[in-house]
Amino acid sequence: IQEVYTDSLQQPRIRQLFDTLIVQHPLEHDIHDSYARYLIVTRDYEGAAEQEEQTLGLDPADPEGWEMLTSLYLQVENLDKAKDAIERSLHYYPDNARQHLVLGSIYGQRKENDKCMAELEKALKLTDEADAETLSSIYTAMGDNMYQQERVDSSYVYYRKALTYNPANVLALNNCAYHMAVQGKDLDEALKMIETVMQAEQDNPTSLDTYAWVLFKKKDYAKARDMIDRTMELTGEEDMSADVLEHAGDIYFMDGEPEKAVEFWKEALKMDPSNELLQRKVKHKTYFFK
Numbered sequence: 001i002q003e004v005y006t007d008s009l010q011q012p013r014i015r016q017l018f019d020t021l022i023v024q025h026p027l028e029h030d031i032h033d034s035y036a037r038y039l040i041v042t043r044d045y046e047g048a049a050e051q052e053e054q055t056l057g058l059d060p061a062d063p064e065g066w067e068m069l070t071s072l073y074l075q076v077e078n079l080d081k082a083k084d085a086i087e088r089s090l091h092y093y094p095d096n097a098r099q100h101l102v103l104g105s106i107y108g109q110r111k112e113n114d115k116c117m118a119e120l121e122k123a124l125k126l127t128d129e130a131d132a133e134t135l136s137s138i139y140t141a142m143g144d145n146m147y148q149q150e151r152v153d154s155s156y157v158y159y160r161k162a163l164t165y166n167p168a169n170v171l172a173l174n175n176c177a178y179h180m181a182v183q184g185k186d187l188d189e190a191l192k193m194i195e196t197v198m199q200a201e202q203d204n205p206t207s208l209d210t211y212a213w214v215l216f217k218k219k220d221y222a223k224a225r226d227m228i229d230r231t232m233e234l235t236g237e238e239d240m241s242a243d244v245l246e247h248a249g250d251i252y253f254m255d256g257e258p259e260k261a262v263e264f265w266k267e268a269l270k271m272d273p274s275n276e277l278l279q280r281k282v283k284h285k286t287y288f289f290k
Contacts, residue, residue: 073085104145113148173193
C-alpha cells in the first residue's frame with residue numbers, strides 16, 4: 001500500500017489490498033483507521049465514516065477519531081448521524097468543548113434555538129481562555145443563532161466578541177457584514193469586514209455573494225454586478241440558491257438591465273415559490289425594497 005499510495009491510478013488496487021487486510025485482521029484497529037484516512041484523501045467520505053465507525057467500535061478512547069467521524073457525517077450532510085456521533089463521543093469525553101460547539105451548530109441549523117444556546121454555553125465554559133480560536137468560533141455561532149431569532153443587536157454583540165478573540169475569523173466577518181448589509185446599517189464597516197475576507201479567500205462563492213450585496217447596498221452597482229457574476233460562475237447550477245439568483249436580479253435591475261433581472265427573479269422563484277417579494281418582482285417586473 002505504501003509503495004502505490006501516491007499513484008491515483010492504483011486506487012482500486014489499494015482498496016483491494018485494504019479489504020484483504022481487513023478480512024485477515026477484522027479486529028485490527030489501525031488497519032480500519034488507516035483505511036478511513038485513505039478514503040478521506042480520495043473523498044469517499046461515506047466509506048471513510050464506515051471505517052471510522054469500525055475503528056471506534058474497537059477502541060472508543062479516541063477523541064480525535066470521534067471528531068473526525070462527526071466531521072465526515074457533516075461532510076455528507078447527514079445531521080442525524082453527526083448528532084448521534086457527538087452524543088456517543090460525549091459519553092466518553094463529556095468535556096470536549098469542540099463537540100458541544102458542533103452539536104450546538106446542528107441544533108441551530110434545525111432552529112432548535114434553546115438547545116443550540118445551551119450547547120454553546122457548555123462549550124464556552126469548557127474552553128480555556130487561552131484558546132482564542134475556539135472561543136471566537138463559539139461566539140460566532142452564538143451570533144448566528146441570535147440573528148436567526150431576529151435578535152439583531154445581540155447578534156452583533158456576539159460577532160464583535162468573536163472578532164475580539166480572532167480578528168481574522170472569516171465566518172464572523174462574513175456573517176456580520178452580510179447581516180449589516182441586509183439591515184442597511186454600518187455599511188462602511190461592513191465593507192471593511194468583507195474586504196478583509198476577500199483578502200483571505202477570493203474564490204469563495206459565499207463571501208463573493210456577501211461582497212456583492214454590501215456593494216449593492218452602497219449603490220456601487222457596476223462592481224456589485226462583477227462580484228455576483230463571479231459568485232454564479234463559481235457556484236454552478238447544481239449548488240445555485242434562490243438567494244443568489246434574487247441578488248443577481250436586484251443588482252442587474254439597478255445596473256440598467258431589467259429584462260435580465262426578471263430572468264434571474266423567475267429562476268429564483270422556481271426554487272422559492274412561496275417568496276412573496278419575489279412574486280411581486282416577477283409580476284410587476286420591477287425592484288421592490290421590501
